[in-house]
Amino acid sequence: xxxxxxxAGAVCDxxxxxxxxxxxxxxxxxxxxxxxxxxxxxxxxEQALVRELREELGVEAVPRERIPGEWPLKPGLVLRVWTxxxxxxxxxxxxDHDELRWLTPDExxxxxxxxxxxxAVAEAVRRLxxx
Ligand code: CDP
Numbered sequence: 001x002x003x004x005x006x007x008a009g010a011v012c013d014x015x016x017x018x019x020x021x022x023x024x025x026x027x028x029x030x031x032x033x034x035x036x037x038x039x040x041x042x043x044x045x046e047q048a049l050v051r052e053l054r055e056e057l058g059v060e061a062v063p064r065e066r067i068p069g070e071w072p073l074k075p076g077l078v079l080r081v082w083t084x085x086x087x088x089x090x091x092x093x094x095x096d097h098d099e100l101r102w103l104t105p106d107e108x109x110x111x112x113x114x115x116x117x118x119x120a121v122a123e124a125v126r127r128l129x130x131x
Contacts, residue, residue: 004077005070007049008036008117009084010124011061011091015131016102017124018091019111020056023098032111034081034120035097045080056096059089067123071116081120083127105129 011018011034020035022028035056039048046063053061063082070078093100101111105125113121 005039005045005048006036006073006077006079007039007045007052008034008079008081008120009049009053009061009063010034010067010081010120011053011057011059011084011086012124012128012131013086013102015128016104017108017121017128019101019103019108019113020093020097021099021101021111022114023093023096028114030112031114032101033114033117034124036081037096046082049082049084053084056094057089057091057100058094059091060087061085062087067120069119071119073116079116079120081117081124083124 019032021032037052061084065083067081070080105128108125
């Protein structure tokens, strides 16, 4: 059986990366992540990501590029990440998060990212610096 997938977005706008602070579950609350969630049966990764960002942040967004690689979350579950461009809306923490922050490349180490998100965050920041 293939692994289940959690999709997440490195949402970039104006040279900054969006970080979201989890409000649940207790063991993850207070840690920062790239917003996203589980890909459901019948959805592509990109479709799942657009849906999750709509539900969690209230924005319309377009996945740009998959960041190469995938990162294990637990047995049978992996994380995949795309860079994302905002099309409309201002992100607000509607679901799963209690704070959002736009970080410049120099500020990305100021929040406590989930360990499994760190490689993709580093790659997204590298791309932001090159842009
Ligand atoms: O809301 P949904 O159940 O679809 O997904 P979620 O609770 O946001 O995420 C499912 C799992 O993926 C959780 O265990 C999160 O910790 C993990 N996750 C992650 O490690 N990194 C992310 N950027 C997003 C989710």
